[in-house]
Amino acid sequence: MKGTNTSLxxxxxxxxxxxxxLDVISRPPAIDWVEVHTENYMVPGGPRLRQLDAIRERFDLxxxxxxxxxxxxxxxxxxxxxxxxxxxxxxRPAALSDHIAWVRAPAQVGGASLNDLLPLPxxxxxxxxxxxxxxxxxxxxxCQVMVENPSMYAAFAGAxxxxxxxxxxxxxxAGCGLLLDVNNIHVSAHNLGFDAADYLARMxxxxxGEIHLAGHxxxxxxxxxxxIDDHGSQVRDSVWTLYDQAIAATGAxxxxxxxxxxxxxxxxxxxxxxxxxxRLDALPTGAGTAS
Amino acid sequence: MSTLLEIQSxxxxxxxxxxxxxxxxxxxxxRQAARFEVYRNxxxxxxxxxxxxxFPTIRTLLGEGLFxxxxxxxxxxAPSRANHLLDYGAELPDFIALSEPLADxxxxxxxxxxxxxxxxxxxxxxxxxxxxxxxxxxxxxVLLALRPALVPxxxxxxxxxxxxxxxxxxxxxxxxxxxxxxxxxxxxxxxMQVQTSLLHPAExxxxxxxxxxxxxxxxxxxAQQTDPGFDLMTAFAGHLSAGNFTHRRNEETEEE
Amino acid sequence: xxNTSIKSLSVAAALMGAVGMAAALxxxxxxxxxxxxxxxxxxxxxxxxxxxxxxxxxxxxxxVDYDGGEWKLATAAECEAKGGQQTAFDGVNEKAKG
Numbered sequence: 001m002k003g004t005n006t007s008l009x010x011x012x013x014x015x016x017x018x019x020x021x022l023d024v025i026s027r028p029p030a031i032d033w034v035e036v037h038t039e040n041y042m043v044p045g046g047p048r049l050r051q052l053d054a055i056r057e058r059f060d061l062x063x064x065x066x067x068x069x070x071x072x073x074x075x076x077x078x079x080x081x082x083x084x085x086x087x088x089x090x091x092r093p094a095a096l097s098d099h100i101a102w103v104r105a106p107a108q109v110g111g112a113s114l115n116d117l118l119p120l121p122x123x124x125x126x127x128x129x130x131x132x133x134x135x136x137x138x139x140x141x142x143c144q145v146m147v148e149n150p151s152m153y154a155a156f157a158g159a160x161x162x163x164x165x166x167x168x169x170x171x172x173x174a175g176c177g178l179l180l181d182v183n184n185i186h187v188s189a190h191n192l193g194f195d196a197a198d199y200l201a202r203m204x205x206x207x208x209g210e211i212h213l214a215g216h217x218x219x220x221x222x223x224x225x226x227x228i229d230d231h232g233s234q235v236r237d238s239v240w241t242l243y244d245q246a247i248a249a250t251g252a253x254x255x256x257x258x259x260x261x262x263x264x265x266x267x268x269x270x271x272x273x274x275x276x277x278x279r280l281d282a283l284p285t286g287a288g289t290a291s
Numbered sequence: 292m293s294t295l296l297e298i299q300s301x302x303x304x305x306x307x308x309x310x311x312x313x314x315x316x317x318x319x320x321x322r323q324a325a326r327f328e329v330y331r332n333x334x335x336x337x338x339x340x341x342x343x344x345x346f347p348t349i350r351t352l353l354g355e356g357l358f359x360x361x362x363x364x365x366x367x368x369a370p371s372r373a374n375h376l377l378d379y380g381a382e383l384p385d386f387i388a389l390s391e392p393l394a395d396x397x398x399x400x401x402x403x404x405x406x407x408x409x410x411x412x413x414x415x416x417x418x419x420x421x422x423x424x425x426x427x428x429x430x431x432x433v434l435l436a437l438r439p440a441l442v443p444x445x446x447x448x449x450x451x452x453x454x455x456x457x458x459x460x461x462x463x464x465x466x467x468x469x470x471x472x473x474x475x476x477x478x479x480x481x482x483m484q485v486q487t488s489l490l491h492p493a494e495x496x497x498x499x500x501x502x503x504x505x506x507x508x509x510x511x512x513x514a515q516q517t518d519p520g521f522d523l524m525t526a527f528a529g530h531l532s533a534g535n536f537t538h539r540r541n542e543e544t545e546e547e
Numbered sequence: 548x549x550n551t552s553i554k555s556l557s558v559a560a561a562l563m564g565a566v567g568m569a570a571a572l573x574x575x576x577x578x579x580x581x582x583x584x585x586x587x588x589x590x591x592x593x594x595x596x597x598x599x600x601x602x603x604x605x606x607x608x609x610x611v612d613y614d615g616g617e618w619k620l621a622t623a624a625e626c627e628a629k630g631g632q633q634t635a636f637d638g639v640n641e642k643a644k645g
Contacts, residue, residue, distance in 0.1 A: 039375040043414030046444070047483045067374030073296045080374055103374050105303035106296055112370030114306055115341075116333040116607075121316075125295050151607070154326035155318045158292040191326075214606070222322045228329065231606035260606035333607050364618030391619040423569035431559040434566070511558035523558060527565035532572050 006095040006146065006177065006209035008033050008060055008254035012276035015258040016055065020266045025054045029270055033060035033094065035256050039067045042083045052091060062095040062210065062256070063087065070133040070147065071102035071120045081140040088141055095210060097146040097179045098137065100130060100170060121156035122166040127173060134174035146177035146209050151184035151229035155192045163194055164202040171207050178204060181212035182242040183235070187227040200242055205250045205288065213243060213276060214258040232261035235272060244279060251288025252280050306331050307367055338366050338376070345380045346406040349399060351461040361390065377414055380407060398452035398469050405454050408446035408478040412485045415444035420481060420534035435508030439501055439536040444480035447498055449473070455489040481534035493521035498530070
């Protein structure tokens with residue numbers, strides 16, 4: 001395990017989604033940890049929290065947020081931070097993360113939530129905003145957090161850094177961990193026309209505390225294809241290849257399979273988890289120790 | 292080079308208002324408009340899904356097409372200010388009330404309130420139920436002076452329309468016109484399951500009086516005034532054993 | 548506070564009877580009972596213990612299915628002028644009762 005940003009076991013788990021919750025409680029699969037979206041538990045009481053209590057008794061937890069809007073020009077919402085802190089106190093997750101993205105419009109124009117992980121321009125200004133907001137996130141929760149590299153469909157003009165340096169610089173300046181999503185690398189590289197292997201090779205491997213895997217969809221686009229990060233199918237071969245390259249560099253890192261749309265039977269998801277685990281198991285001893 | 296504030300403001304305007312100022316901020320590869328549409332669609336489709344789950348009866352009554360138009364308009368007029376969507380939709384009933392395309396179906400407003408009450412009850416706070424054993428052996432005047440509160444998840448609804456019947460049979464009622472007939476409903480989640488109960492008018496008077504901070508004595512009188520033949524004993528016993536009451540937090544008549 | 552009407556005597560009897568009636572039912576830990584129901588059975592969506600409204604994901608949507616058509620809104624004043632039926636919801640038509 002690398003860094004101090006996670007105490008998750010370096011094994012494969014999956015993103016626990018609503019249709020599987022009751023199955024997982026009544027017939028716990030043989031895995032060590034699951035990940036949930038923090039925002040789905042921001043309620044005062046009721047079954048959601050009780051169910052997560054039951055999950056927590058059996059598994060380590062990773063809290064993966066989608067709503068802090070760390071890339072917003074405004075500082076993170078205080079109430080949102082308080083809710084995260086309260087959940088962290090109740091459930092003691094082994095890892096806490098959010099995204100290199102923005103979700104909420106500037107307060108100056110009303111502050112509406114767009115409920116999507118939106119892209120940032122690769123500028124110094126954006127890196128500074130992210131570093132400031134990640135710092136606030138870490139101070140408010142008392143945790144070293146991880147941020148996830150984005151999947152993108154469009155890029156902004158006027159970039160001052162390239163996509164890999166943008167992520168690297170953000171993690172360095174914020175002093176946080178990196179949640180390395182290899183499917184996002186593949187999707188962004190295809191959509192924006194950069195080299196996925198080169199981007200991956202330039203990631204700060206010492207900061208990687210968790211890896212994400214997921215499927216994506218292909219859609220026709222002017223003169224080619226657009227990849228949509230829909231987490232709606234099995235992990236593609238191209239993404240498994242990138243994953244092998246990633247863990248060769250990081251060593252065994254907690255690895256998560258995400259499946260969010262067209263959610264299959266639990267058994268299908270567990271088969272993906274086993275594939276990831278077998279790749280972790282196949283790592284030679286000492287992999288990733290050289291950097 | 293635009294500032295981040297300018298970019299994010301124009302991006303949001305592009306998503307919600309359909310303005311195209313943002314396109315000049317994007318890398319010009321001839322596909323930027325199509326690419327921006329992906330983001331626009333993500334926002335609308337994901338929020339549509341959230342509201343479809345929160346308002347299943349409204350969706351059934353309106354059908355997919357009209358429901359989608361309603362939600363698209365709602366997102367534009369009253370977007371979420373919070374970055375979690377568990378509370379998003381509370382204003383949809385009021386929005387329906389003002390929506391001209393739905394003005395010929397006035398029952399939809401109260402149905403939306405019923406859907407919302409059920410959605411809100413699911414994640415509402417918990418409170419220790421007032422048990423019958425705690426009340427046993429109390430002197431009559433002490434019992435009459437008690438002010439039980441409804442559990443935090445409870446919503447009392449009273450409508451000029453048969454909202455419980457519509458909620459139960461939404462599939463069959465999507466196309467039909469509905470005659471006015473008053474109905475009252477209690478939505479509550481005393482333990483883990485959301486309960487939706489049709490209330491006798493006297494039972495509604497009982498619970499309403501308690502919700503407004505009245506004593507058990509006042510509530511019982513209100514119920515009997517509504518219907519002298521009402522079986523107060525069975526109704527109160529039912530709510531008590533269902534766990535629908537809790538102790539009021541302090542002596543102030545504090546409303547949730 | 549002090550209510551000594553005949554009516555209150557009869558309601559006192561009914562309420563005390565109700566307490567006895569409710570207490571006679573075996574005490575049930577409702578949360579525990581619901582946990583059995585909610586955790587034990589069936590697929591999600593088939594019971595009231597499962598509700599996914601408001602749940603988030605960090606995935607993109609691969610279908611385009613929204614409609615940006617016009618939607619006309621009345622003002623609240625117009626709504627009231629038409630008889631206010633649109634807002635005949637809980638708490639507003641109190642006068643109509645009792």
